[in-house]
Amino acid sequence: MWKTWECISSLAGRTDFIYVADSKLCVSDTMQYISGRGGKFITVLPSTRREEKWFHDYIQGNEVNWIKAQVHGSEDAFEIFESPLLSSEGYRIIWVWSSWKDSTDHDTRQKAMEKSMNAIAELNRKLSGRTRMKTREAVAVKADHAIAEEEEEMFRQAKRGRPGKDTVYTRSVRKRFRVNVNSMRENIAYDERCDGIFPLITNTDLTPEEVLQNYKYQPMLEKRNEQLKSVYSIMPVLLKRIDRIEAFLFIFFAAMLIEALIERSVRLSMKSGKIRSIPVYHEGKNCESPTASRVLSLFSGVQFHRLISNGKIVEVFQPGLNTLQKNLLKLMEIDTERFYLPG
CATH class of the missing domain: 3.90.350.10 (Transposase Inhibitor Protein From Tn5; Chain A, domain 1)
Known part of the structure; x- marks a missing residue:
C-alpha cells in the first residue's frame, strides 16, 4: 500500500x-x-x-x-x-x-442462526432412522451443540419359530442420539x-x-473506476507504471469524448431539423434523445466484402444501408458516400 x-x-x-x-x-x-x-x-x-x-x-x-x-x-x-x-x-x-450496517449485521446473524437450526433439524432427521453414525463422537463431529442420548429397548425371540406362550425373549438396548439446540442468549x-x-x-x-x-466520499471515487469495467467493459491489464495509467485513461477519455460528440451531433441535427424522435429502439419504437451506444448498435451488423482471385480484387460488395442507417449518418453529418470503403 x-x-x-x-x-x-x-x-x-x-x-x-x-x-x-x-x-x-x-x-x-x-x-x-x-x-x-x-x-x-x-x-x-x-x-x-x-x-x-x-x-x-x-x-x-x-x-x-x-x-x-x-x-x-x-x-x-x-x-x-x-x-x-x-x-x-x-x-x-x-x-x-x-x-x-446495524440492519445488515442483524439480518446476517439471523440468517446464520436459521441456517444452523435447519442443519440441526436435518441432522436429527438422519439420526432418527437408520444411520451410519453409531457413536456419540461421530454425532459430535456433525454438530457443536448439546447431544441427548436415549436408550431404546428391543425384544427379540431367543429362538426361531412361531411365537407362543412359552416363547423366550431376549432384551437388548440400542442407543439413539438426538441433537438439542440451545440459543446462547449471552453471546x-x-x-x-x-x-x-x-x-x-x-x-x-x-x-x-x-x-x-x-x-x-471514497466509494464515490471507486464507483467511477468500477464503471471502467462495468459500463465500458474494459478488460483488466497490468498497470504497474504511471505512463501506462496515463495512456489508458487518455484512451478512456477519447472514447467518452467520441460518444459525447456523436450524441451531441445527432441531437442538434434533430433539433435543427425539427425531428422530435427517431425509431432507434426495437420494433421501431421512437426515442427523443438517442444515446451513442444505441446509435452505434444499429451499425453493428454492417459489413463489406472483397472477392479476391489470384491476389487481385475482383469485386467489392459494399454494405447495404437501410433508411434508418442513412438518416442517422446524415444526423451525424457523415457523407453516405464516404461511409463506403474503396475497392
Whole structure:
C-alpha cells in the first residue's frame, strides 16, 4: 500500500493529502511509513486488532456518548464516538455506528442462526432412522451443540419359530442420539450491542465527523473506476507504471469524448431539423434523445466484402444501408458516400 501512496504523492507533487483506503492499509509499518513522510491517512481498523475487542467488551457494561453525524448524499443515519484510547501505534480511533450496517449485521446473524437450526433439524432427521453414525463422537463431529442420548429397548425371540406362550425373549438396548439446540442468549446479546459499529483509524487532526465524511466520499471515487469495467467493459491489464495509467485513461477519455460528440451531433441535427424522435429502439419504437451506444448498435451488423482471385480484387460488395442507417449518418453529418470503403 505504501507504493501506491508514493505513486499518488509523485503525481500530486506533495504528501499532505489525505489518503483514504480499506483495511489493507492498516499495517503498522505502512501507517508509520506514510506518517513519517508527512502523509495523512484514514482507514478501517481490522477486526483482528485487539483495539476492536477492547471496545466491544467496553460497550457491554458502559454507556457510550454517541454523537449524531451528517454525511452528504447519504440517507443512512450515523453516530460517532472518539475512543479514549489510542491505537498501539498512537493514532486516533473513531468509532462509527451506521443504521444500514446495524440492519445488515442483524439480518446476517439471523440468517446464520436459521441456517444452523435447519442443519440441526436435518441432522436429527438422519439420526432418527437408520444411520451410519453409531457413536456419540461421530454425532459430535456433525454438530457443536448439546447431544441427548436415549436408550431404546428391543425384544427379540431367543429362538426361531412361531411365537407362543412359552416363547423366550431376549432384551437388548440400542442407543439413539438426538441433537438439542440451545440459543446462547449471552453471546447473542453481546453481538447485538456491537451491531452497526466499525472503527476508523487516522493520524489527521480532523473532527470525528470530518473523518467520517472523508471516508464515505471514497466509494464515490471507486464507483467511477468500477464503471471502467462495468459500463465500458474494459478488460483488466497490468498497470504497474504511471505512463501506462496515463495512456489508458487518455484512451478512456477519447472514447467518452467520441460518444459525447456523436450524441451531441445527432441531437442538434434533430433539433435543427425539427425531428422530435427517431425509431432507434426495437420494433421501431421512437426515442427523443438517442444515446451513442444505441446509435452505434444499429451499425453493428454492417459489413463489406472483397472477392479476391489470384491476389487481385475482383469485386467489392459494399454494405447495404437501410433508411434508418442513412438518416442517422446524415444526423451525424457523415457523407453516405464516404461511409463506403474503396475497392
